[in-house]
Amino acid sequence: MAEMLPEHPDFLWRNPDPKPSYDAVIVGGGGHGLATAYYLAKNHGMTNIAILERGWLAGGNMARNTTIIRSNYLWDESAALYEHSMKLWEQLPEELEYDFLFSQRGVMNLAHTLQDVRESQRRVNANVLNGVDAEWITPEQVKELCPIINTGDDIRYPVMGATYQPRAGIAKHDHVAWAFARKCDEMGVDIIQNCEVTGFIKDGNRVVGVETSRGRINAGKVGLAAAGNSSVLADLAGFRLPIQSHPLQALVSELFEPVHPTVVMSNHVHVYVSQAHKGELVMGAGVDAYNGYGQRGGFHVIEEQLAAAVELFPIFARAHLLRSWGGTVDTTFDASPIVSTTPIDELYVNAGWGTGGFKGTPAAGYSFAHTIATGSAHPLNEPFALDRFETGHLIDEHGAAAVAH
Amino acid sequence: MLMIPCPDCGPRDETEFGYGGQAHVAYPEDPNQLSDREWGEYLFYRENTRGLFAERWVHTAGCRRWFNALRDTVTYEFKAVYRPGEARPDLTQGES
Ligand SMILES: Cc1cc2nc3c(=O)[nH]c(=O)nc-3n(C[C@H](O)[C@H](O)[C@H](O)COP(=O)(O)OP(=O)(O)OC[C@H]3O[C@@H](n4cnc5c(N)ncnc54)[C@H](O)[C@@H]3O)c2cc1C
Ligand SMILES: [Zn+2]
Numbered sequence: 001m002a003e004m005l006p007e008h009p010d011f012l013w014r015n016p017d018p019k020p021s022y023d024a025v026i027v028g029g030g031g032h033g034l035a036t037a038y039y040l041a042k043n044h045g046m047t048n049i050a051i052l053e054r055g056w057l058a059g060g061n062m063a064r065n066t067t068i069i070r071s072n073y074l075w076d077e078s079a080a081l082y083e084h085s086m087k088l089w090e091q092l093p094e095e096l097e098y099d100f101l102f103s104q105r106g107v108m109n110l111a112h113t114l115q116d117v118r119e120s121q122r123r124v125n126a127n128v129l130n131g132v133d134a135e136w137i138t139p140e141q142v143k144e145l146c147p148i149i150n151t152g153d154d155i156r157y158p159v160m161g162a163t164y165q166p167r168a169g170i171a172k173h174d175h176v177a178w179a180f181a182r183k184c185d186e187m188g189v190d191i192i193q194n195c196e197v198t199g200f201i202k203d204g205n206r207v208v209g210v211e212t213s214r215g216r217i218n219a220g221k222v223g224l225a226a227a228g229n230s231s232v233l234a235d236l237a238g239f240r241l242p243i244q245s246h247p248l249q250a251l252v253s254e255l256f257e258p259v260h261p262t263v264v265m266s267n268h269v270h271v272y273v274s275q276a277h278k279g280e281l282v283m284g285a286g287v288d289a290y291n292g293y294g295q296r297g298g299f300h301v302i303e304e305q306l307a308a309a310v311e312l313f314p315i316f317a318r319a320h321l322l323r324s325w326g327g328t329v330d331t332t333f334d335a336s337p338i339v340s341t342t343p344i345d346e347l348y349v350n351a352g353w354g355t356g357g358f359k360g361t362p363a364a365g366y367s368f369a370h371t372i373a374t375g376s377a378h379p380l381n382e383p384f385a386l387d388r389f390e391t392g393h394l395i396d397e398h399g400a401a402a403v404a405h
Numbered sequence: 406m407l408m409i410p411c412p413d414c415g416p417r418d419e420t421e422f423g424y425g426g427q428a429h430v431a432y433p434e435d436p437n438q439l440s441d442r443e444w445g446e447y448l449f450y451r452e453n454t455r456g457l458f459a460e461r462w463v464h465t466a467g468c469r470r471w472f473n474a475l476r477d478t479v480t481y482e483f484k485a486v487y488r489p490g491e492a493r494p495d496l497t498q499g500e501s
Contacts, residue, residue, distance in 0.1 A: 231453035231455075242445075242451075244451060245478075289424040290407075290424050290460070291426070291458060291478050292481060293455045294479050294480065294481055298406040298407065300419070333448075389445045389449040390441050390445040392441075
């Protein structure tokens with residue numbers, strides 16, 4: 001049999017052994033670690049760097065998310081960061097020379113109550129002032145854009161309208177990771193898998209390296225991009241993060257003909273749905289309530305989101321749940337990320353993207369790379385510093401982010 | 406779904422409970438004496454233990470009482486439940 005298999009295609013990156021020393025190491029080989037290394041090499045000329053990943057490349061949340069990309073956040077700071085991300089997404093397929101199926105099919109955030117309507121319209125107005133494409137659409141327009149939605153008024157939470165961002169959409173997450181990995185590798189970045197960081201080596205208050213399952217690695221700078229496990233690493237390094245790790249689940253149906261042309265999200269009935277390029281319906285909702293690192297959650301959460309989906313999309317009653325899974329997301333108390341210096345010199349942290357960091361992958365990498373290379377924040381991530389939990393300058397995006405990833 | 410051992414009602418489905426996060430976080434004795442840093446820690450910083458975690462639950466759809474639990478945040482297994490005000494049980498004894 002084996003002789004009949006075709007040749008293995010070219011590998012997209014080498015699998016080098018770790019060198020004893022690097023100018024910088026990034027802990028965590030998910031989307032954010034990859035994007036950070038990419039921009040460190042490309043924008044800051046730092047190519048003697050490594051990504052240390054304890055498992056396999058992009059096997060964490062990067063492999064598990066539902067790939068919604070949008071920038072219609074409420075506050076100026078968030079709109080700037082996520083819209084920058086959107087603009088990077090728009091140029092990345094060409095820049096990375098990889099068609100990762102970025103599909104700007106639009107995202108709708110439904111409103112089901114008067115309060116929803118008011119908050120949504122406020123968000124649309126804020127978006128427009130910030131140069132983010134956003135419109136308020138009526139139930140009739142909802143139906144036009146996505147004919148399978150039940151816009152009748154005889155359901156428990158009728159659709160009263162929606163915000164719509166036409167440039168939003170989805171992309172193929174694993175291809176995004178591979179696209180970044182290939183370019184990183186080309187520029188000389190070492191991608192080191194099966195390499196768990198187990199401790200930090202310090203000289204006074206300055207980090208000078210890491211202990212790993214593959215030995216000690218010296219580093220001039222260390223950037224944490226470990227998503228759900230950020231608190232564990234911060235503990236090892238000797239500082240605290242205002243983060244709680246929760247299970248977040250998603251699911252897919254079997255493959256169908258195209259029936260769902262856009263992305264529909266509803267905070268109120270707790271579900272969001274898109275149809276992947278292959279044809280499966282992709283759905284998710286909010287986190288499981290408790291703290292958890294187990295990469296799985298309760299089935300009742302899946303049941304609730306399916307109930308909401310079937311009410312909104314009656315034809316889904318015939319679909320079957322094929323697969324569900326979970327990741328570990330790093331939530332903050334203001335539903336905004338932390339891209340920041342830390343109390344330890346030359347140790348930097350990118351974390352707290354919680355349920356919505358896939359869309360932020362390019363901007364996280366871009367601003368975090370700047371922070372690591374220069375030792376201080378880029379204007380984009382300055383408001384997202386760790387000290388906002390002390391100064392009180394929180395960026396409360398619960399309204400724009402609750403279920404809406 | 407978790408099966409949660411309420412100290413009053415016995416094992417019940419997770420859907421009957423509400424989650425309260427980290428246990429044993431006392432309200433500061435004199436909030437006016439706290440620095441911004443300390444107040445920020447009280448408001449926004451909670452342990453995020455990977456492993457054995459002391460946390461609060463409330464049996465909303467049952468006896469409606471709060472209690473504490475020691476649970477493994479990786480396996481999700483409940484190791485002990487105890488009443489508010491009681492000290493965190495020491496589970497290290499008897500284990501090798
Ligand atoms: C079910 C689900 C649905 C989601 N849907 C969306 C969505 O629709 N849109 C959106 O924008 N976002 C979404 N997200 C959120 C998004 O996936 C995350 O915010 C984002 O992936 C986090 O960045 P990352 O890719 O770098 O994380 P990860 O891929 O989790 O990368 C972190 C890496 O760090 C590694 N690591 C941890 N500890 C160590 C250590 N000690 N040493 C070495 N390596 C270590 C891990 O193995 C992991 O590979 C979703 C998440 C989940 C779970
Ligand atoms: Zn009870």
